[in-house]
Amino acid sequence: MAKEPNRVELLQGTLDMLILRTLLFGPMHGHGITKHIQRTSDDMLRVDHGSLYPALHRLERQSWIASKWQSTERGREMKFYRLTAAGRRQLLVEESKWKQLASAIARVMRPA
């Protein structure tokens, strides 16, 4: 897949967090999750489908998300994923890990 130069690759391990965060707004299907992440990142982040579906199924196996077939507003049957209680807790864990990582990188790049 050719990538536009102004797009950045997702950091390893951040996709789970982004998926959980996206599902915080309500149940969503895989396509919607992709679009949401792309839109909210002003098209900077592109979710690779090769990692999205494995990630979704992995998260489901860990019971952080649950899935259900549901109709969209336009009547199409799609598999919707929803955040579980354990998923909410996991989101907090990942978020704090991310913050630590980001601040650590910032300190390295711009020592006080």
Add this chain to the structure above:
Amino acid sequence: MWRRKRRNQDLEREIRGHLELEEEDQRNAGVTPDEAPYAARRAFGNVNLIKEVTREMWGWTSLERLGQDLRYAVRMLRKSPVFTAVAVLSLALGIGANTAIFSLMNAVMLRSLPVQEPDRLVLFGAGKWGGITDDLPNRSWQLFSYPFYRHVQQKNQVFSGVAAMESMENDVRAVVSGNNQSEPVSARLVSGTYFSVLGVNAVTGRIFTMPKIRRPAAIRWR
């Protein structure tokens, strides 16, 4: 397996739905209806690869791979029957020889005697000679006379009990109660302390103890 099939269909449906939505997006973005399916597929990536990686998340892949390997092995073995025959034969011989050796070792060394405390049992002599004391095969301590046994048994301060058995086995015929016909049995004279020292009981009948030595009894043991 049935559940797995359903999950595969589920994944198939999930990805198809995704592609359809993507197609719509492409059309809305101005791609011609003919081109839209291809554009959607291009945007999605390698469908089969993605399915494969997703399936790995279910955690059954190792089992599935084992099945594939086994099927492959059977196919390859079928292709070269001579090699297979030789391999199977050498394996069979190897396993057979090992089993034989182990059964022997098990019987001789590992399996303990069917008595109460086999580890406290001591055998005087080699236990393989039969005959009378005056006729020692190699003049060594192999056979002991009954008076000698009585002496050891009465003066014994080391063992918790001493028992003796006749060195020769007698093949006799006996009628086991309930049967009309006599059958060949192995009989052996043993000392009155025999059962108490070994700590074993008879399968049927009664066993004798020291004081009852004067009353002859036939018992069935084993």
